[in-house]
Amino acid sequence: MNTKNECGCGRSPTGFCIGWHNLSEDDYKLKLSQYENRKKIKK
Numbered sequence: 001m002n003t004k005n006e007c008g009c010g011r012s013p014t015g016f017c018i019g020w021h022n023l024s025e026d027d028y029k030l031k032l033s034q035y036e037n038r039k040k041i042k043k
Contacts, residue, residue, distance in 0.1 A: 007014075009021040011028055013035055020028055 005016045007017045007021075011020040011023070011032075012018050013032065020031060023031060
């Protein structure tokens, strides 16, 4: 059972909806790359 904040499209790296379902494929790849880079910097 999905809760209101869970991601149903499978694009969210966190598992919760962050609005990425509306992005084009190219924009999605860019956002994912930026997210992964920020995650590496924070470690």
